[in-house]
Amino acid sequence: MPILEVSNLGKSFGATEVLKDISFSLEKGGSLAIIGSSGSGKTTLLRCLNFLETPDSGRISVNGEVIFDGDRKDAVSSAELRRKRLHFGLVFQSFNLFPQYTAFQNVTLAGELLAKERPDFKANKKQILDEIRQNGQKLLDSVGLAAKADNYPHQLSGGQQQRVAIARALALNPDILCFDEPTSALDPELTGEVLSVIRSLASRNTTMIIVTHEMQFARQVADNVLFMDHGVVVEYGAAADVIDNPQHERTRQFLENYSNT
Secondary structure (H helix, E strand, C coil): CCCEEEEEEEEEECCEEEEEEEEEEECCCCEEEEECCCCCCHHHHHHHHCCCCCCCEEEEEECCEEEEECCCCCCCCHHHHHHHHCCEEEECCCCCCCCCCCHHHHHHHHHHHHHCCCCCCCCCHHHHHHHHHHHHHHHHHHCCCHHHCCCCHHHCCHHHHHHHHHHHHHCCCCCEEEEECCCCCCCHHHHHHHHHHHHHHHHCCCCEEEECCCHHHHHHHCCEEEEEECCEEEEEEEHHHHHHCCCCHHHHHHHHHHHCC
């Protein structure tokens, strides 16, 4: 059974239909790259998976559990919404770190806030917080930033900030880690830092969805590639097949334009 199944997902903003009948699946430990031109709906798709936007139609299932069904418009409590979001860790284009917190605090903050909702928190506060903080230090170490734990975002390079953002997204142990063009705000040298971390995650069979404009990287890391155009899935298949031998004219045009830039 796939870890993620998306069926006929749709999303509109006013009269503008941004996602149209999007369907795909993802196996546990697999990686999916989503490519396409600006305005094709890639970011909106990730935001719908993470419930930063609410889809209008379709279905999303994680580990066989339906977490969104467009045929049912039941009201969802804040607690239930948080629980659904925990399936996904999201790394944004522009880091989105909290400037008033250190790198370490950015990584541990969500875990500490959620811990307070645990029924055993008061009785086991020290042990729970120690575990969260030990995990935060391990995550910073895993992205090569253990020595920067006490630095604030403005004291870090763009690549370092994005690596902190990756550690933060991993902190709550999500089923699926999502990247929204994680290198778009970085220069080539810093891009290499971040892509190296993502390659390491792929080697450890981390389940990932990566919106990217790095085609060679997508070919190396992703099992499958999904090409979107104007909110529609135009082509979907094995990474090497889609990138090296696209079947749809629109995909060929996009990849040709990319190779000429």
